[in-house]
Amino acid sequence: MSAVRKxxxxxxxxxxxxxxxxxxxQCKECGLCVEFCPKNxxxxxxxxxxxxxxxxVTACDIDAxxxxxxxxxxxxDMAIFLAKKEDARKAYxxxxxxxxxxxxxxxxxxxxxx
Ligand code: SF4
Ligand code: SF4
Numbered sequence: 001m002s003a004v005r006k007x008x009x010x011x012x013x014x015x016x017x018x019x020x021x022x023x024x025x026q027c028k029e030c031g032l033c034v035e036f037c038p039k040n041x042x043x044x045x046x047x048x049x050x051x052x053x054x055x056x057v058t059a060c061d062i063d064a065x066x067x068x069x070x071x072x073x074x075x076x077d078m079a080i081f082l083a084k085k086e087d088a089r090k091a092y093x094x095x096x097x098x099x100x101x102x103x104x105x106x107x108x109x110x111x112x113x114x
Contacts, residue, residue, distance in 0.1 A: 016105075018067045018082035019089075024048075024056035024100040026079035033057060033071035033080055039064040042071065042080075050100065059104035 020041075027050060034042045034057060043060040050056050057080060059065070072081040091097050092106050 016065065016067050017085060019085050019103050019105045020059055020062065020065055020071075021081055021083050021088060022057060022059075022102040022104070023079045023098060024102055025050050025052070025098075026077045027054060027056040028052065028077055028079075029054035029056070030076065032074045032076070036070050036074050038068060038070065039066055041065045056100075056102075058102065062104040062108065 029044060031044075034044070039061070041059050041061050041064050042057050044055040045058040046055050048056060048058075067082060069082055075081075088103055089106065092103055097103075
């Protein structure tokens with residue numbers, strides 16, 4: 001065994017093809033997606049209420065998302081899904097989204113720009 005340790009090369013950032021979209025008004029805080037996300041990406045935004053009086057789900061660690069779509073499959077209310085990044089960016093840029101739709105990746109980018 002060599003006494004010289006190999007340098008640790010950091011992996012390049014993963015480029016995801018899809019972005020997470022959350023329809024906050026449709027979320028009923030059931031917690032299924034939070035429980036089943038294999039990467040612990042999701043949590044509840046306790047500072048916010050939707051019109052039904054629920055705390056909508058949000059992304060606490062969007063960088064950990066692996067686009068597995070478990071959340072989309074398990075949500076009984078179709079409140080969370082993945083969309084092609086390109087298409088979502090166009091809709092986001094044009095403001096052509098349903099009211100209270102969150103795209104955590106883009107929301108963060110626009111916060112950083114401001
Ligand atoms: S796509 Fe997979 S990793 Fe990403 S938030 Fe949904 S369940 Fe979690
Ligand atoms: S997004 Fe869907 S699965 Fe997740 S907490 Fe809201 S209603 Fe439940």
